[in-house]
Amino acid sequence: MRTFSLSSLAIAAALFLSGCSLIPTYERPAAPVPTTFPGDPAQPAGPSASSLPWQQFFTDPRLAGLIQTALANNRDLRVAAQNVEVARAQFGVQRAALFPTVALTADGSRSSPNPARAYNPNAGSVAQSFSVDLGITAWEIDFFGRLASLRDNALAQYLATEESQRAAQTSLIAAVANGWLTLLADEELLAITRQTLATREDTLKLTKLRFDNGVASEIDFQLANSLAETARATYAQQLRLRRQDENALALLVGAPIPASALTGLDGGLARVQPMPAVPAGLPSDLLTERPDIRAAEQQLIAANANIGAARAAFFPRVSLTSTIGTASSEFSNLFHSGTKAWAFAPAVSLPIFDAGRNRANLDVARAQREIAVAQYEKSIQSAFSEVADALAGRETLGEQARALQATADAERKRFELSDLRYRNGVASSLDLLDAQRSLFAAQQSAVQVRLLQLQNQVLLYKALGGGWKTGDATAAPAAAQATQSPA
Structure with a gap:
């Protein structure tokens, strides 16, 4: 029975993800x-x-x-x-x-003064961050x-x-x-x-x-x-x-x-x-x-x-943004353990009032x-x-x-x-x-x-x-x- 339930769930999920067609016959x-x-x-x-x-x-x-x-x-x-x-x-x-667009992005920034010094006197005068991410941006399902x-x-x-x-x-x-x-x-x-x-x-x-x-x-x-x-x-x-x-x-x-x-x-x-x-x-x-x-x-x-x-x-329109990668305040530590970072951000847009545009x-x-x-x-x-x-x-x-x-x-x-x-x-x-x-x-x-x-x-x-x-x-x-x- 459990096997049947899992199979049914998989089929339902596939049909749901494949979407439906509103094109007239x-x-x-x-x-x-x-x-x-x-x-x-x-x-x-x-x-x-x-x-x-x-x-x-x-x-x-x-x-x-x-x-x-x-x-x-x-x-x-x-x-x-x-x-x-x-x-x-x-x-x-x-x-x-x-299909989703998969992109690799690399980012780095340095700024002064460092906002962290307001609560951490030992922080340096320059704030810096580095990241490398692989992910999907605003893919409409x-x-x-x-x-x-x-x-x-x-x-x-x-x-x-x-x-x-x-x-x-x-x-x-x-x-x-x-x-x-x-x-x-x-x-x-x-x-x-x-x-x-x-x-x-x-x-x-x-x-x-x-x-x-x-x-x-x-x-x-x-x-x-x-x-x-x-x-x-x-x-x-x-x-x-x-x-x-x-x-x-x-x-x-x-x-x-x-x-x-x-x-x-x-x-x-x-x-x-x-x-x-x-x-x-x-x-x-x-x-x-x-x-x-x-x-x-x-x-x-x-x-x-x-x-x-x-x-x-x-x-409604459902879009998905998801990334996985690494982030660090030191470029030399960018790929060390403990720097993993990820994000998962689905978004739903439902039209409520558009003055009759649709x-x-x-x-x-x-x-x-x-x-x-x-x-x-x-x-x-x-x-x-x-x-x-x-x-x-x-x-x-x-x-x-x-x-x-x-x-x-x-x-x-x-x-x-x-x-x-x-x-x-x-x-x-x-x-x-x-x-x-x-x-x-x-x-x-x-x-x-x-x-x-x-x-x-x-x-x-x-x-x-x-x-x-x-x-x-x-x-x-x-x-x-x-x-x-x-x-």
Whole structure:
């Protein structure tokens, strides 16, 4: 019976010393979105976006090289990585508060006159004392879980920062891919504009010759001249956009764009290696696959832990100061027998009147949790909207791109026929110039929609949580390694 009593006492003491938690039970809020995506989209076979490393999605070696360089050099990503280190260190600081701090202190003093001479004439004129102590100073024993709640808050903040870094990586990879695709489209548009300018200048020369010989009117000549100048202005605009887009990509990459990444751009978007189709899954999958949603949930958990700390502030705080060491009035006798000294000083602080400070802090913590709930739900809704938009694009952009390419092919044929008829004097210059305008507009529209189609594939991959996992470095294309620059 005595053994049982001692065991029970030991268990009770351990539970008492371990403290209790006043953190509310965490329950994940229900996702405020439908259970399926609009239109019940088709689910192609293959791995999910979140399990597909970016090296297996972006297979073009030029683009893979740019992404590798961006991951090593982008300054925003470096800041995100250092934020993780800061949060990890802050968690370590908060966790250390649960344990006592043991310190060794040495003290010595000499003063004159010696107060002891007032009752002991034989005492010296100088008072001196020396001590060496090993002990604990003001260690708060966490009976009500205040420090544990703050530790849990710091842990959740650290995990949220880590997820935010992954979200920053997915955004960077998608931005680099879109920037590179935009450069391809710029090169294709430049080639189209250059060809259109050459065609219009040829038409202008022919119209000028016909005008000088009295065959064409001045109206025809000025219209041809106007269209040629318009093509020159468009070419200058496209050249400026091309350079600005390259500068924007260099900022994302964090280093000058290597020449190898820009080789073969004259092929345009048609030479881009295809990206695999990824299944959309269910909206509930986004809760575990998107780093930004996981980060928002960790922020919610942190806010929930703050309520526990605010509740614990209503209860007494118990702190302990204890030392053991040696003390002597003579330094030479400091470690001799009979100089042992010790102190044991527990303290209890019970809040009685604080003018409502603790109640207000609890109200703040509860309001912050409600804010975190709303932010978590908003992150889910935003993710759902991004995926739904990308799925709508996947269903429609392909047909739109096909139709616009067919339109461009038809306009090219009409222009060729109009040019032949004009040179043989059958058609008027208005027919030819109208065909030139229509062909130029159709070609531009076809390139722009093709760019939107490719960028939509990137958006869907990112929206479904892809890009934060990295595959085996040896699986990356060799050209990707060649384009890396030192960090």
